[in-house]
Amino acid sequence: MADLLHQIRVLDPAIAADRHCDVRIENGCLVAISDHLDPQPDDRIHAASDWILGPTLTDLYSRAGEPGAEPRETFASLAAAAAAGGFGRVVLLPEGDPWLDQAETLSARSHQFNGVQFDYWAAYSRQGQGEQLSELAELAAAGAIGFGDGQPLANPAFLRQLLLYSHSLDRPLLIWPCDRQLRGKGRARQGSLALRWGLPVDPQSSETAALALLLELLADCLTPIHLMRVSTARSVELIAQAQQRGLPITASVTWLHLLGNTADLTDYDPNLRLAPPLPEPEEQLALQQAVQEGVITAIAVDHSPYLYEEKTVAFGEAPAGAIGLELALPQLWQTLVVEAGWSPLTLWQRLSTGPQQCLGETPRSLELGDRVTVFDPHQTWTVSETSLRSQARNTHLLGQTLVGRVWQPPA
Template structure:
C-alpha cells in the first residue's frame, strides 16, 4: 500500500526539519520527501490535510504493564493499543510484573504473549536489577543481557548502597543502559506530596525534596568513582536539576529524564485531592516545575518519560493518601504537552519531539527514527487541532486513572506507523 501526504508539516529533530512538504510512503518505507510530488502511483492513497503534522514515532523510556499478573489494570494488548493511539512506536517496559522480569524465562514469557498480537510498537524490556524487584539480591545480569533486555532497572528506589555499588561494577562490561530512581525511603517517610507550605495547607504528609537529592547525590558519587553510565529516572526537584547540571559539567556519563506530569502540574493542583495526582515521586512545588522545564531547555535533562502506570477504578477510588501512586499517560502526553508548551510559543515543535522521540531513543542506546527517504516509515500523524473528550470509552487503556478524565483536550494522533 502506498500513501501520499500532501503539504503536511514535517517535524524531524534529527535533520532539524520543520517545514511543509509532500511525503510518499510505500511498502513501509519513506520513498520521497519533496516540496511537491507530481509523479506517484495510480493506486496511492492521498491524505490532503495541510493542517496535520507528520513526525517520527514517539519513544517511551519506561512504563508499566499490568500483564502478567495484573491484567485487570492493563493487558499487553490494551497497552499496545494505548501506545499506538498516543503516537508511540517504541516502548520500554519496567520489570515489576508478576512474576517479575528478573530472569531469561521472564523475558521470554512476555515476548511469547506479544507474538500473536497485531501491529504493535517495538517493545523492549528492562531487566530487573534485583530478584522480584525487591532491592535485596542482584539478578543474573549477564543472563538477562544475553536474553536481550534493553537495559537494567527495578523502577523502584534502591536503599542498599553497597548493592548499588556492586550493580554498577557488574553492569559496566555489559554495555547496556542502567537506570535508577532516586529516593531515600526513610527520609520520605509516609509523605504523599512534596513537603512545603502547600502540603501543610492540604493537611497531607509531605515528602521533603532531600529524600530525592540525598539519594541522587550518593548515586552520582558512585558513578564518579566507578564510571558506569547511568540514566536517572523521574527527576522531580529543582535541586536535583542543579546536581545533574554540575555532574554533567564534570563529564559524568549520565542521562536524565523527568515525567510529563511533573512538567504540567505542581503541588497546587493537588487541592482537588484527586487520587490520580498521587504520584511517585510526588508533584513538585512551583519552583521545582520551573526548574524541570528549564532543565530540559538547557539540555541538563535529556528526555520526557511517560511512566504510564495503570490502576483499576477500585484501587484508585480511595483517599489521596491511601491511593497507590501513578497515572496513565500514553494517549494523553503529546496533546497535553503540545498545548502547554508549543501552542503557547514556549517551545518549538521540534523541541517537544526531541524530548519525546529522539533523545529517549538515544538514552536507550537506539538509533532515532527520522524522516529521510529510504528510512523505515516509523511515523506519527498528529492533528494538533482535533478536539476530543477524555472518557473511558475514548481511551484504549483498560484503566482511566488520570486527573483529566471527563475533560476536553485539543490534539490527537490520527495514525501511528509502527515501522515493523
C-alpha cells in the same frame, strides 16, 4: 491503499530538520517524501499543512498489567493506547508475575504487538528487592535493553556493587533517586501548598540526598546510568554539574511532573497521587527549563494502569501512578509549544530521539520504510470511557476536552 499528505510539517530531530513537504504513508510507514509528489490512482489525498509528521515516539518506562494483572492492562490494550498516542516503542519496567529477573522470563515476554515494539528493563535485583543481584550478563544476552527495578534503592553497598558489576555489560542502569526513609509516608512535595492542603510532606531531600550519593559512587566506575522520575530543582543542578564533569548520566522527567504542580492537588484527586509527588510551582518551571535546555534528555510517560476500585480511595491511600500514553503528546504540545512557545522540534526530540540517547542508542534520520507518527494539533476530542484505548481509566483528565490528537488513517 496509501495516504498522500500534502505539505505536511516534517520534524526530523536526528538532523534538526523542520520543513514542509509532500509525504506518502502506507500502513503507518513512510513510503515517499519530496517537495512535491504526484498523486497515484489509489492515494487518499489530505491537505495537511497544519499537521505534524515525525518519527514514532519512544516511552522510556511504563507498566503493563500483563502478566499477572491482566484486568489492569494487557499487552494488546497497552499497544492500542501507545499507537493512539503516537508511541511506536514502549520500554516496560520488570514488574509482573513472574518478576522479570531471569533470562527465560525475558525471552517469554511479548516484544511486538500490533506494530508497537516492547522492550524491557530487566530487574537488577531478585524480585526487585535490592538485596541480591540478578544474573545481569544472562539478562543482557537475552535482550534486556538495560537494568532497572523501578524502585528506590536503599542499600549503598548494593548500589556500588551494581555499578561495578554492570560496567562491562554495555547496558544503561535505570535508577530512581529516592531515599525511602526520608520520604516516609509523604504524599505531597514539601512546601506551603502541601501544608495548606493538610497532606504529609515528602521533602526534596528524599530525592537529592539519594542522587548525591549515587553521583559520588558513579565517579568511581563511570557506568552509564539513566535517572528516572527527576522532580526537583536541586536535582537539576546536581545533574548539570555531573554532566559538566563528564559523568555518563542522562535523566528524564514524566509528562505529569512537567505539566502539573502541588496546586493541582486542591481536589485531592487520587489520580494525581504520584511517586515522586508533583513539584512545587517554581520547581515545575525549573524542570521545564531543564528539558528545554537538554539537561534533562527525555520526557517519559510512566504509564501506570490501575483498576477503578484501586484508585477510588482516599488520596493518601491510593497507589501511585496514572495512565498517559494517549494523553501526553496533546497535553505537552498545547502547554509547551502553543502556550510556552517551545520549538516543536525540541518537544519531538525529547519524546523520540532523546529517549533513544538515554538507552545508549544513536538516533538516525527518517528513512523510507520507517514507522511515523502523524499529529493534528488542532483536533479536539473528549477523554472518555469510549475514546480511550487503554483498559484503565485512572487519569485526572477523564471527561475533559483536549486539543490535539494523533491522526489515524481511515479504515
